[in-house]
Amino acid sequence: MSFEPVVLFFMLGLLAGVLRSDLKIPGVVYEALSIFLLLAIGLKGGVELARHDVLDLAGPALVVVGVAVLIPLACFSVLRGLAGFPRADAASIAAHYGSVSVVTFAVASSFLASRAVAADGYMTVFLALLELPALLVGVFLARRGQGQVGWRTLLHEVLAGKSIVLLAGGLLIGWLAGPDGIHPLDRVFFDLFKGMLAFFLMEMGLVAAGRLADLRRAGPFLVAFAVGAPVCAGLLGIVTAGLLGFSVGNAVLLATLYASASYIAAPAAMRIAVPEANPALSIGASLGVTFPFNLIAGIPLYYWLAFRLHGVLV
Amino acid sequence: MSFEPVVLFFMLGLLAGVLRSDLKIPGVVYEALSIFLLLAIGLKGGVELARHDVLDLAGPALVVVGVAVLIPLACFSVLRGLAGFPRADAASIAAHYGSVSVVTFAVASSFLASRAVAADGYMTVFLALLELPALLVGVFLARRGQGQVGWRTLLHEVLAGKSIVLLAGGLLIGWLAGPDGIHPLDRVFFDLFKGMLAFFLMEMGLVAAGRLADLRRAGPFLVAFAVGAPVCAGLLGIVTAGLLGFSVGNAVLLATLYASASYIAAPAAMRIAVPEANPALSIGASLGVTFPFNLIAGIPLYYWLAFRLHGVLV
Amino acid sequence: MSFEPVVLFFMLGLLAGVLRSDLKIPGVVYEALSIFLLLAIGLKGGVELARHDVLDLAGPALVVVGVAVLIPLACFSVLRGLAGFPRADAASIAAHYGSVSVVTFAVASSFLASRAVAADGYMTVFLALLELPALLVGVFLARRGQGQVGWRTLLHEVLAGKSIVLLAGGLLIGWLAGPDGIHPLDRVFFDLFKGMLAFFLMEMGLVAAGRLADLRRAGPFLVAFAVGAPVCAGLLGIVTAGLLGFSVGNAVLLATLYASASYIAAPAAMRIAVPEANPALSIGASLGVTFPFNLIAGIPLYYWLAFRLHGVLV
Amino acid sequence: MSPALTCRKLVTIICEAELETLLLPELARQGAHGYTLTEARGQGARGVRDGAWRASSNIRIEVLCGVGVAERLVEMLQTRFYADYGVVVFVVDVEVLRPGKF
Amino acid sequence: MSPALTCRKLVTIICEAELETLLLPELARQGAHGYTLTEARGQGARGVRDGAWRASSNIRIEVLCGVGVAERLVEMLQTRFYADYGVVVFVVDVEVLRPGKF
Amino acid sequence: MSPALTCRKLVTIICEAELETLLLPELARQGAHGYTLTEARGQGARGVRDGAWRASSNIRIEVLCGVGVAERLVEMLQTRFYADYGVVVFVVDVEVLRPGKF
Numbered sequence A, B, C: 001m002s003f004e005p006v007v008l009f010f011m012l013g014l015l016a017g018v019l020r021s022d023l024k025i026p027g028v029v030y031e032a033l034s035i036f037l038l039l040a041i042g043l044k045g046g047v048e049l050a051r052h053d054v055l056d057l058a059g060p061a062l063v064v065v066g067v068a069v070l071i072p073l074a075c076f077s078v079l080r081g082l083a084g085f086p087r088a089d090a091a092s093i094a095a096h097y098g099s100v101s102v103v104t105f106a107v108a109s110s111f112l113a114s115r116a117v118a119a120d121g122y123m124t125v126f127l128a129l130l131e132l133p134a135l136l137v138g139v140f141l142a143r144r145g146q147g148q149v150g151w152r153t154l155l156h157e158v159l160a161g162k163s164i165v166l167l168a169g170g171l172l173i174g175w176l177a178g179p180d181g182i183h184p185l186d187r188v189f190f191d192l193f194k195g196m197l198a199f200f201l202m203e204m205g206l207v208a209a210g211r212l213a214d215l216r217r218a219g220p221f222l223v224a225f226a227v228g229a230p231v232c233a234g235l236l237g238i239v240t241a242g243l244l245g246f247s248v249g250n251a252v253l254l255a256t257l258y259a260s261a262s263y264i265a266a267p268a269a270m271r272i273a274v275p276e277a278n279p280a281l282s283i284g285a286s287l288g289v290t291f292p293f294n295l296i297a298g299i300p301l302y303y304w305l306a307f308r309l310h311g312v313l314v
Numbered sequence D, E, F: 001m002s003p004a005l006t007c008r009k010l011v012t013i014i015c016e017a018e019l020e021t022l023l024l025p026e027l028a029r030q031g032a033h034g035y036t037l038t039e040a041r042g043q044g045a046r047g048v049r050d051g052a053w054r055a056s057s058n059i060r061i062e063v064l065c066g067v068g069v070a071e072r073l074v075e076m077l078q079t080r081f082y083a084d085y086g087v088v089v090f091v092v093d094v095e096v097l098r099p100g101k102f
């Protein structure tokens, strides 16, 4: 259960943050790298998609998204019912955990690649599809019994948000241009991917270090939740993948998608749609605990589980 | 007449802008990428130049620049005489169309490369040479009959401006160091070129989307001009190339240079030298119409024309 | 005694600065590139280190650091005793010259590589070790006879400063992950290194151009010092390398380390620890004179000397 | 000062960067004719906002306007944003040229 | 406030980024001893300036100075730049230490 | 202006970027409850600071506070930093909401 070398960069960033190093990566570099990663992931998925029949994905996609909706519902019940969190906070955290983390997905892909376990490029389509529904569920939960939902604003915020635009745009360009059309761009979008991911993870470590203070305010229940939720969701992913007859590699990726918590689209969307929720709680949990947990222990765990359960389920 | 895959990135940026996406590429990334592209184009040209006798270029260069001066003169006559634009505006727009767009040139080179049509690296020399004269003509036209031209300021603004410094600097370094000296830098300046161009085009799309509002104010004549001018100038380029005995590839590049309108050096220079001209008109036309037109339809058209006329002219 | 092609980029930047070009590289690009270079150098060293027994380095490291402490002491005597500089200024300049310049080291490595002269990757360990001691010596010299040294602040400033964190972090990651673990990152951290260095040198040229004005205030003695000190320190490096039985390549690198003056860690540390020293003097000398001198003449000179003296010393 | 200058209000708003899309349209709705925006970092009751990523960045918005618009802006901020967002606002008297513009 | 503080003028100029090279030398010529500059975005009569590239970026310049220099700066802006460029200026009274510096 | 607004001081400090780590803790120590920081360039007695790298960048810090804290801040700057660093400070009266916050 060893982890990916790129994860060491995350730890370096975390350490630098904890030591109050003057190492600061400018905010615009963070922006630029996240744009690069989203676009590159989209392109890669699109190029792979060009090799498949897109319609074959419709069935699995429906199941994958349908099952995924259970995650925010379950999270909400636990946080509100069991731990008595305020409605808005419970709903916002649920939305974060129902949605997905692009970087966690990228680390899982890279983890599989270095173990030579095949996974399908079209998994990126699920990545793009899973971003939105949980956010809608979260807003619905926060607003139940109250009329004033700005659905249009929310939908625009997410669908025209940079993660969907870049993932979907990359998918489309990759699909239209195909492997040959994209080939001259491989040097930037594919060859540099892993190094850029390492760099970005170092930044994420610095950012995560800044969230650790929030965790003290959040209390032990939320910290436990931030470890327990991804494990349960990951298991759900492996089972779903098994029922859909996915390969082991795809099962690991689906588990990672279910287990990961969003920190790009969700924070922005929740801040607009559920402003009374405290962002320190949701971001502290997702970025301060779940993200490092998934990188270091979660992905190897889902990998191990997927191999264990593969024979049983398929 | 299909277009380059990189053009899809421009369209993605344009779409994101039109949809009011929160995808925003920080201004410093725009700056950094444009510096990279200018330097890389210069280096590439310089390395190629090291394989030729520079003096052989003096004759063609004189003709190429001499003919190019006709473009701003013709544009000015049309805009002032035909459409009654104010003198300053007509002169400023003429200067933009007489000068050149580095990115359009890069897309045309890449268009030729993916069709395996050879073109000479020293065409970059013309790119650098064509930047300035039209700007001088524009200022002359704007100031005719008025004494107060700050020629020194203008010359300094353009000659010490970043596009000339980087293009000419790159040419010189490439020429001095030669293919062997530059070889260790190939990984950055040549291998990454096309991917960076794609990224930059996405930014240009976002920027261009912001100029579309200006077009409504500009009126239909200017929009028609922004399509008609490049076509005529492109034709002029093909004819000139034919008379000079250029190869088809070089003819396409010269046509593109003549047809393209500047949006790096010209806006800055005109803002200083002809401040009473409205920049929304010149930038709206060059970036909102001519730039996309050239990417999508212009370059394929000049390519098609160059092949048609090659037999006839040479 | 010809210099590296990358040095041409430094000259281009310098020229652009002197010509007051509008070429400005945004401060965040400077930050991002310096982070990249430090991390890449660290990683490379760490990967090489994984091939050696780390304990074997302890002896040479002690000698290398011990001898290096002579440099700031000698500089201080010259500046204070001979030229009568104020105590704080003499101490601060001495600290700059005792510490090291990462970029000068990188150019020297690249100089050796293009001449196919082998050097050991673990020299990076000395780079990291040599950063701190001279700064401590500098503060000690500035504060002798006065009680109020903030040693804790200073140690934190340097040890948690970005250059140590990135160099040491990179070394550690490279060492832990080993060549195989880092291999997927080679495309970014190794293949792009030299191109990024070229880009960064262009920025350094722009920055150095801005320091030339300071030199006029500094006076001719400091300018002479800024050329003489690196030559003497370089010679000391070659002799030390000879006594330690280093290869010629390693001797050139050690000479360069001794000869180079810091402009990342030292300015920041001295500004905090010896605030009454005038930064225009130390940065003007180290960045305005010594840095270009080393790039253009120093490195080729140490190379030539190292080869001359190799037979004699070893 | 010089007779050419007229008195106006400068309203400065410091808030989370995420608020930009909600806040800017609101300014125009209250009658502001323009604004100037700079990126900022900071610290306040909600902890450090270090600008490392958008979710912990601030923006600083300045609006030059008349007394009436200034009052409306302050009230709008108070009723719509104060409860849920980290918003700081301060108002100062300034002298401007071309008062009709603001 | 404290007796150590003296009254001076703070002149704030917001304008297109392209103007920087023309404007900065002008400040010194009118007697300003220094300035502070931040990058900005904004909106006004000439539309949105979103900072996506230099041609649509603004700068925000602050000059601390005496009444006389402030008046000259305002007049210089009015006569040289107001007609052709998007320039906004406002002046406010501030208290400073070391008044001789400004 | 509106009765909801109360008078406070706005202390603006412009200084070298390197000073950030020393200065920010000092603000809290003098009783400031928060600050807002923007990156800046500039020129003054110590020459041009063009922002090309950290060693020639400035920062611009704003603190909203009461009269007492403002006086302490100015004094702290004067005694601790004026001699050795390029520091400019100015103070202005502003009107704020929620005066208890500052």
Ligand SMILES: Nc1ncnc2c1ncn2[C@@H]1O[C@H](COP(=O)(O)O)[C@@H](O)[C@H]1O
Pocket: D014, D015, D041, D042, D043, D044, D045, D046, D047, D048, D049, D058, D085, D086, D087, D088, F032, F033, F034, F035, F036, F037, F062, F063, F064, F065, F101, F102
């Ligand atoms: N006393 C203050 N002076 C200046 N800026 C402040 C002050 N308090 C808060 N701010 C700014 O307002 C933002 C939000 O404040 P808060 O909601 O108190 O966390 C902070 O991140 C600071 O940028």
Ligand SMILES: Nc1ncnc2c1ncn2[C@@H]1O[C@H](COP(=O)(O)O)[C@@H](O)[C@H]1O
Pocket: D032, D033, D034, D035, D036, D037, D062, D063, D064, D065, D101, D102, E014, E015, E041, E042, E043, E044, E045, E046, E047, E048, E049, E058, E085, E086, E087, E088
């Ligand atoms: N009322 C205003 N309040 C604050 N800033 C303004 C205002 N009007 C204009 N500006 C700034 O001045 C720039 C130029 O204004 P304009 O020439 O009106 O487009 C704008 O981009 C804004 O940054």
Ligand SMILES: Nc1ncnc2c1ncn2[C@@H]1O[C@H](COP(=O)(O)O)[C@@H](O)[C@H]1O
Pocket: E032, E033, E034, E035, E036, E037, E062, E063, E064, E065, E101, E102, F014, F015, F041, F042, F043, F044, F045, F046, F047, F048, F049, F058, F085, F086, F087, F088
């Ligand atoms: N008169 C002034 N007006 C506005 N800012 C100033 C002024 N003088 C100095 N500054 C700022 O304060 C910094 C340090 O000033 P100095 O110590 O005089 O070099 C400069 O880089 C400017 O950003």
Ligand code: NA
Pocket: A071, A096, A097, A098, A099, A100, A101, A233, A257, A258, A259, A260, A261, A262
């Ligand atoms: Na999830």
Ligand code: NA
Pocket: B071, B096, B097, B098, B099, B100, B101, B233, B257, B258, B259, B260, B261, B262
């Ligand atoms: Na043209």
Ligand code: NA
Pocket: C071, C096, C097, C098, C099, C100, C101, C233, C257, C258, C259, C260, C261, C262
């Ligand atoms: Na040294």
